[in-house]
Amino acid sequence: MAGDGKRGLQLRSLIKKSGELEISLLDVPTPEPSADEVVVRVEATPINPSDIGLLFGAADMSTAKASGSKDAPVVTAQVPEKAMRAMAGRLDESMPVGNEGAGVVIKTGSSDAAKALMGKTVAMIGGAMYSQFRTIRAGDCLVLPEDATPADGASCFVNPLTSLGMVETMRREGHKALVHTAAASNLGQMLNKICLKDGIALVNIVRSGEQAEILRKIGAKHVVDSTAPTFIEDLTAALIETGATIAFDAIGGGKLAGQILAGMEVAANKTATAYSRYGSNVHKQVYIYGMLDPGPTEINRTFGFAWSIGGWLLFPFLMKIGATDAARLRARVIAELKTTFASHYTQVLSLQEALQLPHIAGYGRRATGEKYLINPNKT
Numbered sequence: 001m002a003g004d005g006k007r008g009l010q011l012r013s014l015i016k017k018s019g020e021l022e023i024s025l026l027d028v029p030t031p032e033p034s035a036d037e038v039v040v041r042v043e044a045t046p047i048n049p050s051d052i053g054l055l056f057g058a059a060d061m062s063t064a065k066a067s068g069s070k071d072a073p074v075v076t077a078q079v080p081e082k083a084m085r086a087m088a089g090r091l092d093e094s095m096p097v098g099n100e101g102a103g104v105v106i107k108t109g110s111s112d113a114a115k116a117l118m119g120k121t122v123a124m125i126g127g128a129m130y131s132q133f134r135t136i137r138a139g140d141c142l143v144l145p146e147d148a149t150p151a152d153g154a155s156c157f158v159n160p161l162t163s164l165g166m167v168e169t170m171r172r173e174g175h176k177a178l179v180h181t182a183a184a185s186n187l188g189q190m191l192n193k194i195c196l197k198d199g200i201a202l203v204n205i206v207r208s209g210e211q212a213e214i215l216r217k218i219g220a221k222h223v224v225d226s227t228a229p230t231f232i233e234d235l236t237a238a239l240i241e242t243g244a245t246i247a248f249d250a251i252g253g254g255k256l257a258g259q260i261l262a263g264m265e266v267a268a269n270k271t272a273t274a275y276s277r278y279g280s281n282v283h284k285q286v287y288i289y290g291m292l293d294p295g296p297t298e299i300n301r302t303f304g305f306a307w308s309i310g311g312w313l314l315f316p317f318l319m320k321i322g323a324t325d326a327a328r329l330r331a332r333v334i335a336e337l338k339t340t341f342a343s344h345y346t347q348v349l350s351l352q353e354a355l356q357l358p359h360i361a362g363y364g365r366r367a368t369g370e371k372y373l374i375n376p377n378k379t
Helices: 049-056 085-090 158-172 186-198 209-217 231-242 256-270 314-321 323-335 357-364
Strands: 007-015 020-029 037-046 060-068 073-078 100-108 121-125 133-137 141-143 177-181 201-206 222-225 246-249 252-254 284-288 293-297 307-311 347-349 372-374
Touching (some): 037 121, 060 357, 158 177, 158 314, 158 323, 177 186, 177 256, 186 201, 186 209, 256 307
Parallel strands (some): 177 201
Antiparallel strands (some): 007 020, 037 100, 037 372, 060 073, 100 121
């Protein structure tokens, strides 16, 4: 790596037509910035579930093997034959990884907007962040407060804007309270802080007593454990109390989405003035935005006909609401960067350490409460 940033290491993921995943580090030239671009020395970039999806693809990581050297490690794993069709669009294409990150601007283009960022600590979004250096449009950089470190700002796009986007969706679609699954995650904790600050009722669904305690410690009022024998009763009681009629589900597969809709129907019927064989006319909405369970979504239709299940993704949502409202959400993230939107990390890894099998096993679990950060320039 050149000290001036002309070249640097970049983490790449390749799925070969032979059915093998290969993850490696490449020494690549850093593109010269055009007039409206800057070069950022990347010092912090999180490993989000969406990054893991690109990093591993459909590979069976229980087959992972390490080779190469300490400075240039290589990890390979097998992609099951039945999963290869889903990978068709990326076969034999070496892909850079990392949705978001933060670092220091070390070189700029000639425009005033670019030059104004020289030496600034900025957050970025736009892919290829698992790189020592990243050339990016000045307009895609968010200047961090002077007292903020790259680690403070590394996760200031995906999780903060997703949690704000959920609340914005709730308001735009006429709901008054919401439900969130896998709720003890970094994102879930941010959503709790938003709802507490904004006076919004939130039903948190977690998967253990330990996760429930994490949320209660930050002030969450409605926490239900999906592994408890009284889960359905607890969920229904929380839905009755809050009147929540929209849910955001990170699990995806299994029965949970249907159980939430069924509980919403029971809650709606508590206030119904007349019986209807078609169920309540209160619209109930579940948005699936993750796939912690990649299996089928199982729906037992016991909740009438006023319901919907759909997908929800951050970037299409931001495009839908437009630049002005998206900028409003980003401004709130910066204003509350060290409070509402603070992220906590289990471990900080170098690029080489990110390709060590024990670390892959750690962040590959995508365990609630565990979040890993890569510092591409960590020595």
